[in-house]
Amino acid sequence: MKKFQLLLTALIAIALMTSCGGSGKEKASTEKAEAITGAGATFPQPFYNKIFKNYSSEKDLIVTYGGIGSGGGIRSLKDEIVDFGASDAFLTDAKLAEMPSEVLHIPTCLGAVVAAYNLPEKPELKFTAELMEGIFMGKITNWSDVRIAAVNPGINLPDLAITVVYRSDGSGTTFIFSDYMSKVSTDWKENIGTGKALQWPVGIGAKGNPGVAGTIGQTLGAIGYIGSEYAFAQGIPVASIQNLAGNFIHPSVESVSAAAKGEMPDDTRVSLTNTDASDGYPISSFTWLIIYKEQNYKNRSFDQAVQTIKLIDWAISADAQKETTKVHYAPLPESAVTKAKAVLSKVTYNGKALN
Amino acid sequence: MNSEKIFRYLLIGSGVLIVFIALGIIATLFVGAIPSFKEFGFGFIYSSDWNPTQGRESYGALPFIIGTLVTSILALLITFPFAFSISLFLGEYFKNGKLPSFLRSVIDLLAGIPSVVYGLWGFYALRPIITDLGLNAQGFGIFTSSIVLAIMIIPYASSLGSEVISMVPGSLKEAAYSLGATRFEVVKTVIIPNAGSGIFAGYILALGRAIGETMAVTMLIGNSNRIPTGIFDLGNTMASLIANQFGEAEGLKYTSLVEIGLLLFIITGVVNYIGKLIMKKLSA
Numbered sequence: 001m002k003k004f005q006l007l008l009t010a011l012i013a014i015a016l017m018t019s020c021g022g023s024g025k026e027k028a029s030t031e032k033a034e035a036i037t038g039a040g041a042t043f044p045q046p047f048y049n050k051i052f053k054n055y056s057s058e059k060d061l062i063v064t065y066g067g068i069g070s071g072g073g074i075r076s077l078k079d080e081i082v083d084f085g086a087s088d089a090f091l092t093d094a095k096l097a098e099m100p101s102e103v104l105h106i107p108t109c110l111g112a113v114v115a116a117y118n119l120p121e122k123p124e125l126k127f128t129a130e131l132m133e134g135i136f137m138g139k140i141t142n143w144s145d146v147r148i149a150a151v152n153p154g155i156n157l158p159d160l161a162i163t164v165v166y167r168s169d170g171s172g173t174t175f176i177f178s179d180y181m182s183k184v185s186t187d188w189k190e191n192i193g194t195g196k197a198l199q200w201p202v203g204i205g206a207k208g209n210p211g212v213a214g215t216i217g218q219t220l221g222a223i224g225y226i227g228s229e230y231a232f233a234q235g236i237p238v239a240s241i242q243n244l245a246g247n248f249i250h251p252s253v254e255s256v257s258a259a260a261k262g263e264m265p266d267d268t269r270v271s272l273t274n275t276d277a278s279d280g281y282p283i284s285s286f287t288w289l290i291i292y293k294e295q296n297y298k299n300r301s302f303d304q305a306v307q308t309i310k311l312i313d314w315a316i317s318a319d320a321q322k323e324t325t326k327v328h329y330a331p332l333p334e335s336a337v338t339k340a341k342a343v344l345s346k347v348t349y350n351g352k353a354l355n
Numbered sequence: 356m357n358s359e360k361i362f363r364y365l366l367i368g369s370g371v372l373i374v375f376i377a378l379g380i381i382a383t384l385f386v387g388a389i390p391s392f393k394e395f396g397f398g399f400i401y402s403s404d405w406n407p408t409q410g411r412e413s414y415g416a417l418p419f420i421i422g423t424l425v426t427s428i429l430a431l432l433i434t435f436p437f438a439f440s441i442s443l444f445l446g447e448y449f450k451n452g453k454l455p456s457f458l459r460s461v462i463d464l465l466a467g468i469p470s471v472v473y474g475l476w477g478f479y480a481l482r483p484i485i486t487d488l489g490l491n492a493q494g495f496g497i498f499t500s501s502i503v504l505a506i507m508i509i510p511y512a513s514s515l516g517s518e519v520i521s522m523v524p525g526s527l528k529e530a531a532y533s534l535g536a537t538r539f540e541v542v543k544t545v546i547i548p549n550a551g552s553g554i555f556a557g558y559i560l561a562l563g564r565a566i567g568e569t570m571a572v573t574m575l576i577g578n579s580n581r582i583p584t585g586i587f588d589l590g591n592t593m594a595s596l597i598a599n600q601f602g603e604a605e606g607l608k609y610t611s612l613v614e615i616g617l618l619l620f621i622i623t624g625v626v627n628y629i630g631k632l633i634m635k636k637l638s639a
Binding site: 219 | 404405406407408409410411478479482483492493494495573574577578579580589591599600601602603604605608
């Protein structure tokens, strides 16, 4: 009998504790910020983890970032449960209209999508846009195809079936890749299109960058696309791709950064794929943090808003940008930093400018 | 007296809570699937199109329903001879001793291995063998997944069977022996008719497990969202599709995934119901 009473008391205690926890969360508008929370894209997560950790220890402020995917990041911001979201694809005008209030995009670094393959003798291959279309749409099915040989003279290409490997999970990597393909191939644009997940005419689906890289590594004759940060870190052999200017560009931190040198709109929402920069790698992309322009939402305190903006301002500073290459991303070029700062200066609290 | 009452309320409370949670899950799936149902109607079930590209969105569950049923039934067929032999071995031929207890622990161990580890094993150990045998070019596909599933469900298919076989009354068996029956005849005429429904229940349990298995299948089936043309072709299952595409899904795709979840739930329910019907027939 005593046991049951004890159990009952414990249950009541737990119920009381949870209900108290709920009411204690209401924040006064003057309260000091203790923690900043963000969520979103997994692609830049290693970079964010690194710089946020540095920031946390310097400023005595807890910054947490959840890599839940770009879609999740946008949803979390829409639900107003985070201080900032993160996305590999900028919000389209239609998506922006769905958000409760105006959203700003701040680019933080650049990444790319690379074509990795598994061939005996590990040759260094070059691909034109036509070859990319042919291979990834299943029109070229063998490595010994004359069309591949024509672009890669002097390379011994084996008589081996091509196995295309793609991401089975929805991914910003797929989005960037298909965004490029849609720009360079009308057939791709009309029949496959752009998106985080696609209807593939050929190939095998594998989960995540490690899944795709693993499947390529295990399958002779395989080709697939991988996030550059993963390919660079693992030292996976990747193809040079011909850009708009006609140059074959090997993906590297420099060539990815160079892709962002072109014209850029003031809201920083720009697709860098198929860049016109002559030394830029054609499948590059910004990744963005997204925040509300009006920072007073859901009872956020003034200090919470100030700390959030300070953090993001720091993320695009030279101090944080020098960390990009250590985790295999490309830093923002100077022109992009200037634009990003201009966007940040628009942030308000109760309609008044913060900076 | 008081403690009796409290005990009763606790029992009733937890029982009712479980019912509410189960109903709540079904309700969530139903509500979440409504937009998709409104868009596609019953065509969702027999459409084979899965196109998530914006502007061309069209979703159908048929490739995944087929993939799910084919992989799990094939797995059950592969596992059947092994599971049945193990049941007989442990339930009738060698009930006690060191070897049977060792075998029993090994089978329990199979049940305890996380499915992602099965996936890894399939990816690195089984796939090259499938490729070498020339069954399929890359070693991925329905057949590879089914083999791994078959190994995963052996414990479920065999343990209930060996349990009921060992519970067949000794008097019945002795009567058969005294009439001059051989051991094989005893198995055929006494044990199987007596333990049949229990053995069968084990297979239904195993099938249910195979239908819902996600991770190992995702790693091996090739995740191609088309109707498979044969057992060596690539495919995808309902559970694997949900696990893969949930993260970045929104709008119509999100609700279509929820509807797939609802269908998966219904299929599992139907399989269990059919299993119960057959068990009733067998034991009657």
